[in-house]
Amino acid sequence: MKLSVNVNKLALIRNSRGGNAPDVLDFARRIVGWGAHGITVHPRADQRHITPDDARAVAAQITTVETNFEGDLREEFLDLVMTCRPTQCTLVPVTPGEITSHRGWDVGRWGFLLEPVLRKLKEIGVRSSLFVEADPKVMPQAAAIGADRVEIYTGPYAQAFDAGDYRVELDRIVATVKAAQAVGVGVNAGHDLTVENLGPLVQEAPEILEVSIGHHLTVHALEVGMERSVKDYLQAVAPAKKP
Ligand SMILES: CC(=O)[C@@H](O)[C@H](O)COP(=O)(O)O
Numbered sequence: 001m002k003l004s005v006n007v008n009k010l011a012l013i014r015n016s017r018g019g020n021a022p023d024v025l026d027f028a029r030r031i032v033g034w035g036a037h038g039i040t041v042h043p044r045a046d047q048r049h050i051t052p053d054d055a056r057a058v059a060a061q062i063t064t065v066e067t068n069f070e071g072d073l074r075e076e077f078l079d080l081v082m083t084c085r086p087t088q089c090t091l092v093p094v095t096p097g098e099i100t101s102h103r104g105w106d107v108g109r110w111g112f113l114l115e116p117v118l119r120k121l122k123e124i125g126v127r128s129s130l131f132v133e134a135d136p137k138v139m140p141q142a143a144a145i146g147a148d149r150v151e152i153y154t155g156p157y158a159q160a161f162d163a164g165d166y167r168v169e170l171d172r173i174v175a176t177v178k179a180a181q182a183v184g185v186g187v188n189a190g191h192d193l194t195v196e197n198l199g200p201l202v203q204e205a206p207e208i209l210e211v212s213i214g215h216h217l218t219v220h221a222l223e224v225g226m227e228r229s230v231k232d233y234l235q236a237v238a239p240a241k242k243p
């Protein structure tokens with residue numbers, strides 16, 4: 001299973017101050033250097049984190065691993081994909097004003113809008129993926145409109161995991177993976193995945209090709225890195241020792 005690191009949250013911190021700290025592109029390069037299999041960005045219309053310039057820089061500079069652009073069907077996003085040609089484009093439904101993604105496509109309803117976009121992605125050699133809820137019934141629909149992959153929305157699984165009973169949600173994911181394989185659609189997964197909830201998912205659905213993770217990976221970085229940061233700053237404010 002491949003890990004594509006979503007760098008949205010680094011851009012969010014940078015944008016809160018202006019300037020270029022943290023440097024999103026430099027971190028993306030370092031994340032690749034640390035072994036990540038890919039970089040994901042989800043440029044939103046309000047540019048609250050990843051900007052079109054970030055997306056262009058990632059596509060141009062991250063060339064040794066896969067790049068994954070996530071976004072809705074708005075023209076500006078699709079133009080960005082056409083010019084940047086990331087490895088993969090994941091189409092994600094967006095509700096105006098949402099804090100984060102909270103649902104997958106209703107493929108039966110919106111397939112007529114998705115299909116021409118999937119066809120265009122194929123023409124330009126960009127692998128396509130559809131963000132969907134865990135539901136085996138959706139897999140033949142995704143195959144019929146030409147999706148190369150689906151990305152299973154793992155938010156409900158993550159919530160169930162936190163509540164202490166994830167069995168039903170994980171069974172749903174496993175059944176969806178099997179249904180996708182039966183119709184030749186590859187499976188990715190993402191949203192609210194953590195070091196902890198990845199355990200059962202990796203164990204029971206090892207056929208998942210890629211997970212994209214941003215929020216909790218960044219929170220984990222704070223957890224494992226904050227102590228060192230405080231100590232470095234204590235050192236920096238300590239009076240210099242006289243020789
Ligand atoms: C589709 C998906 O689950 C992620 O791309 C998520 O939407 C990240 O977006 P935010 O970082 O804006 O929450």
Ligand SMILES: NCC(=O)COP(=O)(O)O
Binds near residue numbers: 006040190212
């Ligand atoms: N596609 C999911 C993604 O890129 C990151 O989601 P999250 O880990 O920030 O919830």
